[in-house]
Amino acid sequence: MKKILIIEDEKNISSFVKMELEFEGYSTVVEEDGKDGLNTALKENFDLILLDLMLPTLNGLEICRRLKKEKDTPIIMLSARDSVMDKVTGLQVGADDYIAKPFAIEELLARIQVVFRRDKNNSSQNLKFKDLTIDSDSYVVKKDGQDLSLTNKEYELLLYLVQHKDKVVSRNTLLENVWGYDYEPETNIVDVYIRYLRNKLNSEDKEKYIQTVRYVGYVMRT
Ligand code: CA
Numbered sequence: 513m514k515k516i517l518i519i520e521d522e523k524n525i526s527s528f529v530k531m532e533l534e535f536e537g538y539s540t541v542v543e544e545d546g547k548d549g550l551n552t553a554l555k556e557n558f559d560l561i562l563l564d565l566m567l568p569t570l571n572g573l574e575i576c577r578r579l580k581k582e583k584d585t586p587i588i589m590l591s592a593r594d595s596v597m598d599k600v601t602g603l604q605v606g607a608d609d610y611i612a613k614p615f616a617i618e619e620l621l622a623r624i625q626v627v628f629r630r631d632k633n634n635s636s637q638n639l640k641f642k643d644l645t646i647d648s649d650s651y652v653v654k655k656d657g658q659d660l661s662l663t664n665k666e667y668e669l670l671l672y673l674v675q676h677k678d679k680v681v682s683r684n685t686l687l688e689n690v691w692g693y694d695y696e697p698e699t700n701i702v703d704v705y706i707r708y709l710r711n712k713l714n715s716e717d718k719e720k721y722i723q724t725v726r727y728v729g730y731v732m733r734t
Contacts, residue, residue: 513537513538513539514537514538514539514559514560514628515538515539515540515541515556515557515558515559516533516538516539516540516541516558516559516560516561516562516624517540517541517542517543517549517552517553517556517558517560517561517562518530518533518540518541518542518543518561518562519542519543519544519546519549519553519561519562519563519564519567519572519575520542520543520544520562520563520564520567520590521544521545521564521566521567521568522564523544525564525590525613526542526544527542528617529562529617529620530542532617532620532621533624536621538624541556541558544567544568545567545568545569545570546567546568546569546570546571546572546574546575547569547570548569549563549567549570549575550570550575550578550579553575553579553583553585554579554582554583557585558585559585559586559628560585560586560587560588560624560627560628561579561585561586561587561588562587562588562590562620563575563576563587563588563589563590563607564589564590564591565589565590565591565592565598565602566591566592572589572590572591572602573601573602573605576589576602576605576606576607577605577606579606580605580606580663584651584663584664586608586609586627586664587606587607587608587609588607588608588609588610588611588620588623588624588627589602589607589609589610589611590611590613590615591610591611591612591613592612592613598610599699599701600699600700600701600704603665603701603704603705604704606663606664606665608627608664608665609623609626609627609691609692611623623692626692627692630668639671639674639675641674641677641721641732641734642720642721642734643655643656644670644674644713644721646667646670646671646674648671651664651667653667653670655713655714660712660713661712662709662712663708665690665691665705666705666708666709666712668690669686669690669702669705669706669709670709672686672689672690673686673722673730673731673732674732676732677731677732677733677734678731678732678733678734679731680725680728680729680730680731681729681730681731682728682729683702683703683729683730685729686702686729686730687699687701687702690702702729702730706722706724706730709721709722710722
């Protein structure tokens with residue numbers, strides 16, 4: 513049974529989400545305080561964390577940032593704020609997805625399924641690209657034998673590009689397939705993550721692995 517941690521200080525939301533998730537067959541733990549939530553997330557293993565942004569004692573962004581240093585538990589941020597800026601900030605600190613309150617429970621369940629489906633879809637074969645090896649069982653990417661520590665989203669972006677190597681992939685295609693749903697078209701999240709990836713791939717020639725195709729998107733050419 514998949515175990516989900518809900519860190520949310522609004523009792524009416526947490527109890528509703530808890531009830532719905534349990535009805536869907538997930539087991540849940542609820543924390544209402546930021547620090548308590550972080551401690552529980554560090555101490556126990558969860559398959560997913562639903563994380564509110566505004567929380568007492570420690571806010572959601574800070575929890576996400578600290579947690580992602582220790583663990584790769586997928587995180588979906590919940591927030592009443594709905595600007596692109598907040599989404600980008602949430603994703604920059606390592607959240608896997610972002611949902612604005614108020615949300616329909618069906619939407620939340622769909623996002624959760626996207627996160628869980630990724631595990632299943634990944635084949636167990638190692639993929640290679642130049643001196644990179646991607647082990648889709650363990651989510652480990654090695655460059656020349658050395659582990660690169662990628663966040664979930666960076667990993668999935670790289671995986672998608674390698675799986676479609678030698679094809680130019682548009683930003684929208686990446687948004688749909690890596691982020692799992694439509695962002696506003698003006699969102700620059702793909703470019704932000706490409707930049708992170710290039711930094712982590714750490715090559716003198718920044719286009720060595722991922723090439724920019726002007727006005728279109730990106731390609732990894734063999
Ligand atoms: Ca709150």
